[in-house]
Amino acid sequence: MSDEKKPGLRSPFRRKLLMGMAALPAISMLPRTAFAEAPATSAVNTTGLAVTDSEVTVGILHSVTGTMAISETGSVEAEKLAIEQINAAGGVLGRKIKFIQEDGASDWPTFAEKAKKLLVNDKCAAVMGCWTSASRKAVLPVFEQYNGMLYYPTFYEGLEQSKNVIYTGQEATQQIIAGLDWVNKTKGAKTFYLLGSDYIWPRTSNKIARKHIEGHLQGAKVVGEEYFPLGHTQFNSVINKIKLTKPDVIYAIIVGGSNVAFYKQLKAAGIDLSKQTLLTISVTEDEIDGIGGENIAGAYACMKYFQSLDNPNNKAFVTAFKKMWGEKTVIGDVTQAAYLGPWLWKLTVEKAGSFDIDKVAAASPGVEFKGAPEGYVRVHENHHLWSKTRVGRAKTDGQYELIYETADLVEPDPFPKGYQ
């Protein structure tokens, strides 16, 4: 290539381009005029978080590899959707949300390490993350030591409260008591057979269920209570026991791969869920995808959200979710709770007028989110959410049909008196 052929500045096009570029600094001033109300960074960020004039960084910390990826994928998707929507609506205090995603890899020490990275290196203003109680327990000391803010989406066993965590899922009493009352009242259920996977959440939940059944339901009793190791795949023996005791209600808190085995074998053993009442608090639409709608049709689930909820918020949410992640994806209770995280954080930050963790934590109680797909929610003093509890019945297409919902919001009570 010879030098003569290089047009250089002599090219009229090139010259025009350069002239155009002279206007660029003016363009960079545009956002500032567009978001004239955005307060100065020095005012909203006094503790050195990753907040600039145009951006704020949050973390997403879930397992996208390992056993828990099955469950946590939905949460990641919901959080990304929420962040995208918030950005499209102008961001938080005039700043776009940028997220850094880390993989907890279904390994609890890894969760703690990544949490530390997100807080110490990346200075995230908030972290949406964790799924299992074990992972939350692993990151809790990190969040408390480095003063971070965690939005935790899963329904869980309660018995925890922290300045540094907002629990967007239900704690155990919210999820359990209303469901038991309902099944007792409408089905006249007197005998309950409690089942669970063998770890803290099912055991604590069943303990609360047992206390409630024996203490608060007239003439009701527990006729069996059993736990199975995580990953257990053979349920024929317990199914025979259920056949022998003929309980009015099978109360099942089985999780993960065991779930699929349990419902398939229940069906194969000829237990017809249209006649035998089964109430679960661990099977969301996500799980039904793996179990198969035809294997669980007729079962009742008690939680706060179903994809089929008929309200304008939810319709918009489901449409947006499917548009972003595909027509076939389903949305379960936890996915919806994960979607609340970024929104609640945005509302809290704007209420506090600051990204500072202490101010956000202090401003959290009383924050209301009217656009929640589940309907109105409000943050309680104890950093859990006031929310309605609902009972749905599984259909063969893998969706729940809403059967019952509490008239009022149920108060979160992570340390229930008389249930411990």
Place this chain on the structure above:
Amino acid sequence: MFGDYSLSDLGAIFAMQGFAGLILFSVYVLMALGLAIIFGQMGVINMAHGEFMILGAYVTWMTSSAFQQYLPSLFPGYFFIAMSLAFIASGALGMLVEWALIRHLYKRPLDTLLATWGLSLILQQAYRSVFGAREVGVELPEWMMGSKQVTDTIEVPINGIFVMGLTVLITLAVAYILVFSRWGKQVRAVVQNRVMAGAVGINTEKVDRYTFGLGCGIAGVAGSAFTMIGSTGPTAGQLYIVDTFLVVVFGGAASLVGTIASAFTISQAQSTMEFFLSGSMAKVLTLLAIVAILMMRPQGLFALKVRK
């Protein structure tokens, strides 16, 4: 605990419980057969056994989806085609793995443990990338679901009968292949003395490859069958691997009869105790008993008498 029940009720429950034990027995045998060939006959500690099973399960899922979409009229029979495809897919992958990885490690059997463990992680991530992290639901034809009413009170699950039949069939086939066929003799010759077997004209490389392929193929069939009773996800193979090794080691690694006997013992102990105790306790007691027995008989229940 039986005070309140009538005699016929109890009889029915015990019959069904016995049947539950037999189903568990079949499941264990089916899980362990492939490994018994690979670990027992070839001495390769295949930690990726569960992932070969899940490959079979995914093949079944794909077949079922394909049939639903393109050949809905033939859907009731798709399962047999799915099982054959699962055998071919897992077997082919097995032969590929043997060629690429295992054949370099025959002189270092302990290293196969590490290599196949790595392989299992790679396969898990591959499934996750290809099929997604969520579990998939395999739809079964109507006739394979539900239960059969034997008497008024006794019901047996149809998929249980199916698994039992399949197990008997595959066990007989494997027994015939390994014990009576010419190829089976070659396999045993290679296992006992590789150099000598080569010297008398056996193509040891070929024998190794096909044996490994056969073991993986059977794992694929087992995975396919387990879509009826368990879950299909990227890491579902991990649910089976411990029990599988337990059965094979307890039975005496090199003995097919041992595998069957140990599957029978473990399954009966497990399902009986599960009935009287809770699921977790039953597992604890079963494992404790196995540890105790293996301390007394490290070679397992049945050991080949070989002069060392």
